[in-house]
Amino acid sequence: MLAFFWSLGAFVVALGILVAVHEWGHFYVARKCGVQVERFSIGFGKPIWRKMGKSGTEYVIAAIPLGGYVRMLDERIDDVPEQLADSAFNNKPVLQRMAVIAAGPGVNFIFAFFALWLMYLVGLETVKPVVKEVEPNSIAAVAGVVSGDEIIKIGQRNTPDWEAVNFELVSNIGSENAQVTVRNSAGVEKELTFTLSSWNFDPDSESPLSSLGLTPFRPDPTLEVGFVGEGSAAQQAGILPGDKLIALDGATLSSWNGLVDVIVDNPGERIALDIERDGQQQTVHATIARRDTPQGQSGYLGVSPTFEPWPEGYVFTHQYGIIEAIGKALDKTWRLMTLSVEMIGKLVTGDVSVKNLSGPISIAQGAGTSAGYGLAYFLSFLALISVNLGIINLLPLPMLDGGHLMFFTIEWLTGKPVPEAVQEWGYRIGGVLLFTLMGIAIFNDIARIA
Numbered sequence: 001m002l003a004f005f006w007s008l009g010a011f012v013v014a015l016g017i018l019v020a021v022h023e024w025g026h027f028y029v030a031r032k033c034g035v036q037v038e039r040f041s042i043g044f045g046k047p048i049w050r051k052m053g054k055s056g057t058e059y060v061i062a063a064i065p066l067g068g069y070v071r072m073l074d075e076r077i078d079d080v081p082e083q084l085a086d087s088a089f090n091n092k093p094v095l096q097r098m099a100v101i102a103a104g105p106g107v108n109f110i111f112a113f114f115a116l117w118l119m120y121l122v123g124l125e126t127v128k129p130v131v132k133e134v135e136p137n138s139i140a141a142v143a144g145v146v147s148g149d150e151i152i153k154i155g156q157r158n159t160p161d162w163e164a165v166n167f168e169l170v171s172n173i174g175s176e177n178a179q180v181t182v183r184n185s186a187g188v189e190k191e192l193t194f195t196l197s198s199w200n201f202d203p204d205s206e207s208p209l210s211s212l213g214l215t216p217f218r219p220d221p222t223l224e225v226g227f228v229g230e231g232s233a234a235q236q237a238g239i240l241p242g243d244k245l246i247a248l249d250g251a252t253l254s255s256w257n258g259l260v261d262v263i264v265d266n267p268g269e270r271i272a273l274d275i276e277r278d279g280q281q282q283t284v285h286a287t288i289a290r291r292d293t294p295q296g297q298s299g300y301l302g303v304s305p306t307f308e309p310w311p312e313g314y315v316f317t318h319q320y321g322i323i324e325a326i327g328k329a330l331d332k333t334w335r336l337m338t339l340s341v342e343m344i345g346k347l348v349t350g351d352v353s354v355k356n357l358s359g360p361i362s363i364a365q366g367a368g369t370s371a372g373y374g375l376a377y378f379l380s381f382l383a384l385i386s387v388n389l390g391i392i393n394l395l396p397l398p399m400l401d402g403g404h405l406m407f408f409t410i411e412w413l414t415g416k417p418v419p420e421a422v423q424e425w426g427y428r429i430g431g432v433l434l435f436t437l438m439g440i441a442i443f444n445d446i447a448r449i450a
Helices: 002-032 082-087 094-122 139-143 162-171 208-212 233-237 256-265 322-349 360-373 375-393 401-414 420-449
Strands: 037-052 058-072 124-127 131-134 150-154 177-183 189-195 214-216 221-228 244-248 270-277 280-287 289-293 296-300 303-307 315-318
Touching: 002 037, 002 058, 002 094, 002 375, 094 124, 094 322, 094 375, 094 401, 124 162, 124 375, 131 139, 139 189, 150 162, 162 208, 162 322, 208 214, 221 233, 221 256, 233 280, 244 256, 256 296, 322 375, 401 420
Parallel strands: none
Antiparallel strands: 037 058, 124 315, 131 214, 150 177, 177 189, 221 244, 221 303, 244 270, 270 280, 289 296
16 A cells, blocks of 8 residues: 555656646747746646736646646637737747747657756666576577677667666567677677567566566575565564575575475465574474466465675666766657657557557556655656657647647648638547547556556
8 A cells, every 4th residue: 555655646746747847848938929828737627726927827736636738818719808919829920839839848858858867967776788598499599699698789779788778679679680789708799680570579478688588687596585575474474584594394495496486386385494593593484375366376475585796897877977967868868759759650550569558557656666766766767758748749649739730830831720620620530549549558557457
């Protein structure tokens, strides 16, 4: 329950920031163009806070924090007094109207850059993309990847960490081949070709890495307990963090994975664990808990191990000075933008399934997880969502900013506005498409939870 409220709180904060940023873009440029802004609202529904500004704009925070809007004076909606006609949105030159609409997505991209710039100033701890294991006969194995290789480049883009590797792999969905450059432990580099024609990747059940047969390097777990779950079978048995597990039912334990195999395969069984605590050995008894999985019932104890230390140089921090961070943030923002466009293209062509769409539940979970890791990770998450919000709003669907821009572009090129009847049909069709996509995304979220 605590995790739910944490994710919900992080989601509300993230959405509030991103909506405020987006709507402020419309608001700021509208004011610069001389448009009278009637209301600036964060959220929908009943106002829970409001204030009237000196310029006549009403600032509102509403009860439903799932969006926001800027309401501008417009003769198509309002009865506009003659003395205010010049301040109405619809009476402004078409290029000014386009600027007002484009400002929302534009500020989303600027905010993403700013968030990433702050992230690089704060510093983001990450791990070199060194391969621990390669599954036999997998795509990676056939290409020639071996244990200990570090993935340093995919295509023409450097991959300093696993996040970059995942981004570049995902960008190659639907491609026949991908060029991957690796460096072995002796420092020798080689370029490999991943043949992707048979690559079947389901994001709901696996990562891009595992689907290619790659296991990232991570230090091996020890037999020392690092964490005990609240109310778990381990806690009820009296196991404490720091305990060293010696034997299970009299059989000496040689690895943590060996313990996990026994626990998973024996739900409901009562076991005896020999542990060492403060130099003294003792025996505790526990009943393995049960949980349902797609493969049937599975056992779990509710403990996690400590790990061997990372080898020197494997863990590093992306942290730069004020100037260098600007270049890094610009590059990362641009890559997020191009990757988002590529994914939309792959969704249209069918290379990416609509089952991969995510809705507010998945975003909330991502917000909670990233916030739990620290400020730098939350800033990275905000940048990712801000870029996606900007790109999606630029899609040429009526009801979105991109739809308005499409109509205004036609007006600019032809010298006359698109007929209102055509716009009305466009809004209806766009609304159906938009709500269909939203429904699919929410359904996918619920299916993932179930």
